[in-house]
Amino acid sequence: MSNHPEELTEQCEALLLLPPGAHRERQATILGRSAADATDSLDDLVTAMLSAATTMWTRRSPQPDETPTAVHAHATDLLRTLTDVINTTTAGFHDHIRRHLADHDEQRTGFVNDLLTGRADPGHLAERAHRYGIRLSGSHVVTVASSPAFTDTTIRDIDAALASRYGAGNTLTTLRDGQLICISTSGLRGLPAELAHHLLTRLGTNTWQIGVGRAHPGINGIATSLDEARNTLDLADKLGFTTPILNAADLLVFPVLLRDRDAITDLVTTVLGPLQHARGGAQPYLDTLTVLFDNQGNHTATARHMHLSVRAVTYRLERIHALTGYHPNEPTQRFTLHTAVLGARLLGWPH
The missing domain is CATH 3.30.70.270 (Reverse transcriptase/Diguanylate cyclase domain)
Known part of the structure; x- marks a missing residue:
């Protein structure tokens, strides 16, 4: 199908001349799909349809005995036909676009799945990659x-x-x-x-x-x-x-922690295990340490984030020190305690 406005208008006019019924509906659907396939816009299609209707009305020769009522009836019939044909044509247009996008998405998804799983033949995969501009030899x-x-x-x-x-x-x-x-x-x-x-x-x-x-x-x-x-x-x-x-690249330490699960489990239970004997369990103290480390050891920011007083935060840290022997303010103990807290979060400890 051509993208020339004149040809599209002629096709619309031929469609409007068809009598109502299944054949006209089928031809209208075909025209809508063809317009979408030819990359005509929906505006182009509707404009061509209106232009065709205008031309048909202009060419119409009035009959000598034609009354105003008859002229009105003829105009109403043309507008009804135009409305029906535009609705069917645009439906065909949208249906074709949806089908095209669905096919495109399906092909793209299939290619990505094969690319990420490596199930496809490398030669065929490279050929398909070329369609999307991807060079598989690159990074x-x-x-x-x-x-x-x-x-x-x-x-x-x-x-x-x-x-x-x-x-x-x-x-x-x-x-x-x-x-x-x-x-x-x-x-x-x-x-x-x-x-x-x-x-x-x-x-x-x-x-x-x-x-x-x-x-x-x-x-x-x-x-x-x-x-x-x-x-x-x-x-x-x-x-x-x-x-x-x-x-x-910023989180490479965490896979290292998880690589030796026995070691990180031993660290968590050894360093933080005593907190389970505290009143209320380990979770409040673990939450305090988590927020404290997230705020670079700032007691005021930790208290504000947890809706506590600074004195309450200080008390909890002293209890952690008393129970575990570790205090986050001690430089030599901070890293061990922080690593244990991160390990607990990774393992979902103490739950």
């Missing part, structure tokens, strides 16, 4: 965003915005397992911040969080970067980190 960074508010439309809009900002061959964004997955060429400056800007605009605050993997080369590197980004979000959930953007 890539995977950024993952988590939010319960993601929809296909949101992801599609963000994908278009990132592609417009950085170039279509440098980013690929899709929805996978309820998360936004963005594969980007290594070295793109400010991409996590740009993504955060779009999420903030569309979803508001406190509804999303971004994890950024490190740059790795090759196909396997993409899967590695994905694991790092997802693990970063998982750690943030366990540790209660609320920072909007978290980089895997």
Whole structure:
């Protein structure tokens, strides 16, 4: 189908001349789909339909014995036909767009799944990657965003915005397992911040969080970067980190802690175990230490955050010292106590 306005108007006129029924409805649907396929806009289609109706009315020859009532009836019939045809044509237009987007999303999702799992043949995978401008031999960074508010439309809009900002061959964004997955060429400056800007605009605050993997080369590197980004979000959930953007490179100490689970469990139970014998259990004291370390040891900020007096915070710290033998104000004991608190948060101790 051509994009020339004259040809589109002629097709609309031929459609308006058809008698009402299933055939006209079918042809109207076909015209709408063809217009969408030819990248005509919906405005172009409606304008052509109105132009065709105007031409038909202008060419109409009035009959000598035609009364005003008959002219009115003829005009009403034309407008009714125009309305029916426009409704059916635009429905076909939108249906085709939805089908095209669904197919595109399905193909993109399938490619990303194969890319991240490595199940596909490498040669075929490289051929498909070429369609999206991805060079599998290069280094890539995977950024993952988590939010319960993601929809296909949101992801599609963000994908278009990132592609417009950085170039279509440098980013690929899709929805996978309820998360936004963005594969980007290594070295793109400010991409996590740009993504955060779009999420903030569309979803508001406190509804999303971004994890950024490190740059790795090759196909396997993409899967590695994905694991790092997802693990970063998982750690943030366990540790209660609320920072909007978290980089895997900044949290490398935590996988080290978890790598020897027996050792970190022994550290937690040895250092913090005595707190379980305190009145009210260990949790209030563990919460106090957590907030204290989050505020760089500032007693006033800790008290304000916990809605306590500074004296109450000081009392709790003295009780921790009495029960465990460790005090966060002692430089030689602070690191051990802080590590034990982080380990407790990772393990979900004492629950």
